[in-house]
Amino acid sequence: MELIREQDAVEIKERLKALVNPVRLVHFTQELNLDYGREAKLLLEELAALSDHLSVEVYNFLLDKEKVAEYGVDKVPATVVRNGKDYGIRFYGLPAGYEFSSLLDAIVSVSRADSALSPETRRKLAQIAEPVHLQVFVTPT
Amino acid sequence: MENDLVQADCIEAMEFPDLAARYRVQAVPKTVINRLHSIEGSLPEEFFVDEILKAVPPRPATEPAPDQSA
Numbered sequence: 063m064e065l066i067r068e069q070d071a072v073e074i075k076e077r078l079k080a081l082v083n084p085v086r087l088v089h090f091t092q093e094l095n096l097d098y099g100r101e102a103k104l105l106l107e108e109l110a111a112l113s114d115h116l117s118v119e120v121y122n123f124l125l126d127k128e129k130v131a132e133y134g135v136d137k138v139p140a141t142v143v144r145n146g147k148d149y150g151i152r153f154y155g156l157p158a159g160y161e162f163s164s165l166l167d168a169i170v171s172v173s174r175a176d177s178a179l180s181p182e183t184r185r186k187l188a189q190i191a192e193p194v195h196l197q198v199f200v201t202p203t
Numbered sequence: 204m205e206n207d208l209v210q211a212d213c214i215e216a217m218e219f220p221d222l223a224a225r226y227r228v229q230a231v232p233k234t235v236i237n238r239l240h241s242i243e244g245s246l247p248e249e250f251f252v253d254e255i256l257k258a259v260p261p262r263p264a265t266e267p268a269p270d271q272s273a
Contacts, residue, residue: 097218098218134210137219137222149204149207150207150209150210150211151204151210151211152210152211152212152213153212153213154212154213154214154215154218154219155214155215155217155218155219156215156218157213157215158215160232161213161215164213165213171204172204175204176204177204177205179205179248180248180249182249183205183248183249183252184205186252186253186256187205187206187209187252187255188205188206189256190206190208190209190255190256190259191208191259191260192208192259192260193208193209193210193237194206194208194209194210194236194237194255194258194259195210195212195236195237195238196209196210196211196212196234196235196236196255197212197214197222197226197234197235197238198211198212198213198214198232198233198234198235199214199216199223199226199228199231199232199233199234199235200213200214200215200216200231200232201215201216201217201231202215202217
């Protein structure tokens with residue numbers, strides 16, 4: 063593996079044993095003019111190789127316009143974490159460092175189709191009656 | 204996952220500097236809600252949800268039954 067270190071691969075593989083149902087990582091990228099474009103795609107492919115329940119689909123941001131519109135992706139690199147359903151979970155940028163562990167958490171939750179949130183939180187979230195767009199800014203360190 | 208109306212993006216601030224600048228992201232994590240409200244830093248789950256609800260009014264209570272005294 064080029065990006066995921068051997069000892070990390072062992073730990074990640076262990077974590078991914080928690081996967082119950084298949085998870086699709088729908089990735090959008092472009093060939094030219096994209097910092098970390100190659101790394102992001104490679105990282106996801108290496109990650110998907112660590113579990114039979116994980117798969118990666120790659121689309122071109124400039125060419126696959128229908129898919130871009132379908133997922134409402136407006137910048138790249140972008141990764142959608144979904145199973146049979148798209149829950150509206152998007153990772154923008156190279157999912158390294160802090161973002162990588164969040165990506166793993168999302169993968170596990172989506173695989174279980176369970177948010178792992180408390181009953182009280184679920185009750186409150188059920189009250190939301192209009193669109194909510196959360197944008198969480200992070201950095202790798 | 205709990206509500207189909209909620210979309211959640213995790214955004215690498217250094218790779219999207221224009222977006223980070225637009226929302227004046229100086230320290231992370233920073234959560235922007237519907238492009239208007241923001242939460243600086245990370246919060247325990249219950250407080251985080253309460254902040255979201257502050258930004259979005261909850262579904263109104265069911266309408267009171269009409270007056271049937273007539």
